[in-house]
Amino acid sequence: MTRMQPPTTGPGGAGRDDEGGFASPPCLAARIAPDYFDPLAVDAQQARDVARWRKAQREELLARRAALSIAQRQAAAAAIATALDELLAEHLPDIRGRVVAGYWPIRSEPDLRPWLARLHERGAIPALPEVERPASPLVFRPWHPGAAMRRGHWNIPVPANTETVKPDVVLAPLVGWDGSGYRLGYGGGYFDRTLAARRPLAFGTGLQAARLATIYPQPHDIRLAAIVTECGVQYRGRA
Ligand SMILES: Nc1nc2c(c(=O)[nH]1)N(C=O)[C@@H](CNc1ccc(C(=O)N[C@@H](CCC(=O)O)C(=O)O)cc1)CN2
Numbered sequence: 080m081t082r083m084q085p086p087t088t089g090p091g092g093a094g095r096d097d098e099g100g101f102a103s104p105p106c107l108a109a110r111i112a113p114d115y116f117d118p119l120a121v122d123a124q125q126a127r128d129v130a131r132w133r134k135a136q137r138e139e140l141l142a143r144r145a146a147l148s149i150a151q152r153q154a155a156a157a158a159i160a161t162a163l164d165e166l167l168a169e170h171l172p173d174i175r176g177r178v179v180a181g182y183w184p185i186r187s188e189p190d191l192r193p194w195l196a197r198l199h200e201r202g203a204i205p206a207l208p209e210v211e212r213p214a215s216p217l218v219f220r221p222w223h224p225g226a227a228m229r230r231g232h233w234n235i236p237v238p239a240n241t242e243t244v245k246p247d248v249v250l251a252p253l254v255g256w257d258g259s260g261y262r263l264g265y266g267g268g269y270f271d272r273t274l275a276a277r278r279p280l281a282f283g284t285g286l287q288a289a290r291l292a293t294i295y296p297q298p299h300d301i302r303l304a305a306i307v308t309e310c311g312v313q314y315r316g317r318a
């Protein structure tokens with residue numbers, strides 16, 4: 080995995096190589112104990128620089144996305160849904176009984192609820208994520224069109240039921256993405272924590288215009304299985 084410095088590395092950041100000085104890098108540690116995360120395994124200055132750079136990128140990408148028309152967003156969502164069908168057919172030809180986690184769109188995210196509704200008709204079990212506890216992995220609850228909802232963390236609507244399911248596939252909405260399969264989200268680290276704890280197939284969904292040269296992957300960032308935009312499948316990981 081390539082680790083790069085952000086462009087704004089300050090004093091004490093560039094050239095230091097603190098990674099590898101610990102017996103167990105955090106990516107392996109997370110497999111042993113999913114909640115384990117060692118902030119000392121990365122250079123503190125570099126981690127701060129990356130966090131600052133990501134915050135600025137998020138703001139710009141979110142502002143650009145918000146400026147799109149509803150028609151542009153709907154066209155993008157329809158094209159993303161077509162590419163997702165292609166990916167699902169490759170990975171899970173029989174979708175019946177499989178749990179597919181989407182998301183309830185916020186902040187101009189492509190609305191893939193119609194796609195989830197079609198999967199429901201085909202016998203799959205759609206699910207939506209919920210932040211049940213801050214700084215913990217997401218939980219997933221079954222959902223179907225018309226299901227009763229309530230407001231969750233950040234006011235995001237979540238299914239009112241208290242059941243939890245284990246997704247076979249998880250859609251991870253992208254604020255930004257890069258050609259190596261890495262994702263920039265809203266900065267809570269929720270998807271990374273979720274994917275570290277369990278390994279469902281994770282497909283990133285977002286706009287082509289949200290592509291960055293790199294997101295400067297950090298030890299906690301987990302590569303997605305695929306990235307899908309309105310231009311089709313943009314990244315495929317090795318199975
Ligand atoms: N539609 C949708 N639902 C989703 C997600 C998503 O990305 N999209 N999530 C995907 O994970 C989860 C919610 N993610 C969240 C991510 C960050 C924060 C949050 O509190 N952000 C802080 C900034 C954090 C920081 O920069 O340190 C904030 O904006 O104040 C809340 C929820 C679950 N549901």
Ligand SMILES: Nc1ncnc2c1ncn2[C@@H]1O[C@H](COP(=O)(O)OP(=O)(O)OP(=O)(O)O)[C@@H](O)[C@H]1O
Pocket residue numbers: 109114115116130133262263264265266267268269270271272275299300
């Ligand atoms: N596996 C993990 N264990 C503990 N903390 C983590 C883990 N993954 C990420 N974090 C924390 O979350 C913070 C935010 O991570 P990051 O910038 O990658 O968020 P994001 O992927 O954009 O957010 P989200 O997935 O919620 O949309 C990191 O600085 C890190 O401290």
